[in-house]
Amino acid sequence: xxxxxxLICCLGVVMKVQCQEQQTKVETLLELSKTHDVISLTAxxxxxYVVDQSRQYIIVVFFSSYMYKSQCPGCQALEPIxxxxxYSYKALGHTKPKDQNENKAKxxxxxxxxxxxxxxxxxQKFGFSNIPNIYVSTKSFTEETTSYSIDRSKLWEYRDGQxxxxxxxxxxxxxxxxxxxxxxxxxxxxxxxxxxxxTILILIFALVYFIKHNFTSPKLWWFGCTIIYITCMAGVVYxxxxxxxxxxxxxxxxxxxxxxxxxxxxxxxxxxxMSFLISxxxxxxxxxxxxxNYKNSWLMRLxxxxxxxxxxxxxxxxxxxxxxxxxxxxxxxxPPSHYxxxxxxxxxxxxx
Numbered sequence: 001x002x003x004x005x006x007l008i009c010c011l012g013v014v015m016k017v018q019c020q021e022q023q024t025k026v027e028t029l030l031e032l033s034k035t036h037d038v039i040s041l042t043a044x045x046x047x048x049y050v051v052d053q054s055r056q057y058i059i060v061v062f063f064s065s066y067m068y069k070s071q072c073p074g075c076q077a078l079e080p081i082x083x084x085x086x087y088s089y090k091a092l093g094h095t096k097p098k099d100q101n102e103n104k105a106k107x108x109x110x111x112x113x114x115x116x117x118x119x120x121x122x123x124q125k126f127g128f129s130n131i132p133n134i135y136v137s138t139k140s141f142t143e144e145t146t147s148y149s150i151d152r153s154k155l156w157e158y159r160d161g162q163x164x165x166x167x168x169x170x171x172x173x174x175x176x177x178x179x180x181x182x183x184x185x186x187x188x189x190x191x192x193x194x195x196x197x198x199t200i201l202i203l204i205f206a207l208v209y210f211i212k213h214n215f216t217s218p219k220l221w222w223f224g225c226t227i228i229y230i231t232c233m234a235g236v237v238y239x240x241x242x243x244x245x246x247x248x249x250x251x252x253x254x255x256x257x258x259x260x261x262x263x264x265x266x267x268x269x270x271x272x273x274m275s276f277l278i279s280x281x282x283x284x285x286x287x288x289x290x291x292x293n294y295k296n297s298w299l300m301r302l303x304x305x306x307x308x309x310x311x312x313x314x315x316x317x318x319x320x321x322x323x324x325x326x327x328x329x330x331x332x333x334x335p336p337s338h339y340x341x342x343x344x345x346x347x348x349x350x351x352x
Contacts, residue, residue, distance in 0.1 A: 037086040039111045064132040065115035070265035077164040086110035088184040136176035233275035281314030
């Protein structure tokens with residue numbers, strides 16, 4: 001009897017600890033979801049919140065890559081859809097736990113696992129041959145040496161050329177989470193298109209009025225050409241082709257990221273910022289060249305110093321951005337030696 005009593009006590013303690021652990025996990029994820037509809041996971045947090053036992057919630061994981069996003073049409077198409085669905089679940093209160101113990105009562109969280117050096121083993125254990133992918137984890141699973149023992153019916157895998165639509169992805173997630181969620185538009189998404197149209201109309205009328213009265217002004221033409229130059233330098237064609245986002249999100253910290261990682265990708269704001277900085281340096285050169293026209297020596301020196309400061313600031317900021325993208329990717333564009341070998345396709349044109 002004593003042994004039985006002790007066994008029951010031990011089981012009670014274990015169950016209490018598990019319940020506390022479950023509650024802690026839910027509270028942590030709930031807190032994270034308040035600031036981000038999609039929670040960024042690392043290899044460590046993936047194991048803790050997705051793989052390990054003791055949890056009473058559903059977590060939908062989006063497997064993709066920031067680094068290869070520009071080369072992955074599926075990633076570009078699925079990311080905004082996934083974010084929209086995550087927002088819809090959150091807006092309708094599905095991230096909050098209910099009183100019942102049924103599957104429908106479990107809170108649903110959305111997460112993102114970026115493909116990288118630390119997380120590639122996770123991708124391998126899932127058996128992914130492509131990205132992007134989505135896994136609706138309704139319960140924890142065991143981890144084998146080379147694989148995970150998952151329910152593959154809850155795994156959505158991308159196939160080359162596959163059509164990705166909001167309705168299809170939402171239906172898949174709804175079925176696996178046993179919900180009936182519909183897409184919810186945020187207030188910003190509702191107001192933004194109207195605001196943009198009104199702003200464009202106002203700007204057009206203002207521009208027409210201004211041009212009508214200043215059409216022959218050299219300053220107007222200079223300003224117009226400068227705007228066109230900055231816009232073209234910003235890589236708008238690249239942004240349109242690759243559906244670049246305004247800014248990105250750092251996969252490690254979950255914070256906003258303004259400089260895209262890798263030499264073959266960029267954010268919209270990053271492109272315009274770099275274009276502006278390059279133009280700023282050019283303006284410095286123009287001002288420096290014009291110093292000889294000033295008769296006042298002090299004014300000439302002041303403008304000269306200001307011009308040099310502009311040039312140096314421009315070079316510093318552009319170099320900083322380049323180094324953040326890739327260590328060897330500098331304004332001098334001196335790639336590693338293995339990039340320069342072989343034909344045009346092999347060296348990506350860098351031998352020019």
